[in-house]
Amino acid sequence: MLDNLRLFLQIVEKGGLAVAGRELGLASTTVSERLSALEAHYNVRLLTRTTRSISLTDEGRELVVGARRLLAEAEEIEARIKLGVEKISGSIRLSAPINLGRNQIVPMLDIFMSENREVTVDLTLSDGNVDLVGQGIDLALRYGD
Template identity: 45%
Template sequence: MDQLAAMAAFVRAVETGSLSAAARSLPSSLTSVSRQISALEEHFGTRLLLRTTRQLALTDDGRILYERAKSILGEVKEIEAALARDPHQPSGRIRLSSPSLVGRLVIAPMLVEFLRRYPAISVDLLLIDRTVDMVEEDIHLAVRIGRLRDSQLVTRKLTDLQMIVCAAPDYLARRGEPRTPDDLADHDCLAFSDSPGSAAWRFADGSKTGRKFRISGRLWMNSLDALVAAARDGAGIVRVPSWQVQSDLSSGRLRRLLLDHEPAPTPLHLMLQPSRLASPKIRAFVDYLVEQWGKIDAFRALSARQ
């Protein structure tokens, strides 16, 4: 059995919805496609497809194979394309996932220069505020915030993110400035969440992880940009990454609060599968991202305690 050809037939059958449609698009015969998929099922010792007169349905094992096979076939195509081009010029497509705020405000602007440097590379930037399954979702690289559990993935630390609280001078003139995290219970706090409810912000208390303090959330949004705009207008106290409000702090539109109680910085990592390390396009992108982030950090250090 030609496993690559069999996997291609299997993937095409799933995507077209029938064996006959897969045979027409390959092109191949219906008999050949049917035999290839049967050979895969015999090879793996499990049923991959449930076949009815009208449609195909994936079994649980079939779904696993479909995701893996699609990724493998994609990599084979990229290898073929790379070998057909200048071997010294990285090429192919990169699929990168990132938390939406970091991706939109930091990573997306970096991509312009990267694409200019490497005209044979394309980038898919997926803004996803959840942990992705890099294998099943065919993600080459993922940016993740927070401390990582033990993983088989390769990690590269990009930076540390400092969460701060701040408010407009107008709000502080009306309501006073909180001196301790406990004081936030008596203030109008602007909470970031997909669903309103009880909220707590973490502050340093001498322990390694810090302590969560309940806040009084009068305004809830699932957009940090909108919350920062509301804070500028005097609506209350907001908690955001320091880099997001650097210009507001420098101009005086917002004031940084509770500096002595700020929690330890949260690491930001770039993650990839070990098998991707040999890919020239991945190495080029990782090196570029680290280079660009270093420039941003040098700038941030100048105003870290404003």
Template identity: 55%
Template sequence: MLLANIDLFIKIVESGSLTAAGREVGLSSTTVSERLAALEAHYGVVLLNRTTRAISLTEEGRTLLEGAKEVLDGVVDLETRIRFGAQTLTGPIRISAPSDLGRTLVCDAIQIFLEDHPKIRIELLLSDGYVDIVGEGIDIAMRFGAIEDSTLRVKSLGVKRRVVCAAPSYVDALGTPKVPADLKNHNCLLMRFGHKLDNSWRFGSGVSKQVVTVSGDRVANDGALVHQWCLAGFGIMLKSELDIGADIRAGRLIELLPDFASPAVPLQIMFPPARAQPRRVRAFADYLIETFERVGGLTEQT
């Protein structure tokens, strides 16, 4: 019963409420609350801070969550090896990825991986902002840029260019910027990452390095929406080459200011700070790494 209650605790955290967890496993809210209380009584600590609107992990709850996933994943791996053999992978994988990248390359990788491993269940969460990997029960997260949380385990997927681009219809109507400073006179489509507005666009390196503060009439915290706006001709955007390579090759977007290339940004895959990963997570992470090693640059076929 202890393992069952721990598993239910993880589902409460991942779903965000006792009610949602109950719906997922077919239990009433009262039963979920009673089993959570029993788990807290077993350890003699409060695991979740609960209000009428939200729940949050206590320090003890976070410690349990980190260790519990490792223990339960080990149980799932052992059961799989006994029932289906050492080569079979089964169980859930929870992934967080940027919205545009998640809808394209990651989604394609998931499709192929599931064809090879039909007993795996993958949950893909798309977000361009900060994600609490431990608090949200994420197994694998992908993010551009430097990683500030030193407790996470990180593997590099290489560095990728960010490209200034626009639709042909926008260029035909409003012209092409010749130098980065010209962007001040154009409508730029902006991303918001949490509280940070990405309106300081960087160009060049070394002595030629420059930063231009841009503005525009559309801001979103969803990279796929900014991408959609750009394709529709509403303005100029700054986007990873992974997201817009196919559009550039097909002529749906035009690269602007190619002689003032923005500094490349690292793309990284992150894991929670557990001591060991279940085989299914290691296998999918390895497949993701192989997938991105095969992805070419802006002018190559992906």
């Protein structure tokens, strides 16, 4: 349905079925069939066609407004979903030695967190051993013996 609405808008914007078909790489018969399917779905005539021009019917004008709104909303939903997949978020619990944490880890975390605002980091600085499971630590950095 959304593809047919996109095609309908392309027909209207380009001013003809053949031009819209060429733009989208579709055969003119395919364009005509899909437009007919859209008209059959709504049980109305959307365009008045002559050999030289097309014009919108009242229902066609209504569909142009609605189709633009629906397609914009569909694109917004898709962008939000994709952003959610591509965006990292959540909590990370880290442990590092005091010296390494203050001098190396904290400056890197500042940059990381400014670029990834949906992430929270709980950094524990300690020179001793930590119980990773008991303290719920995701990553512990240590060096030395």
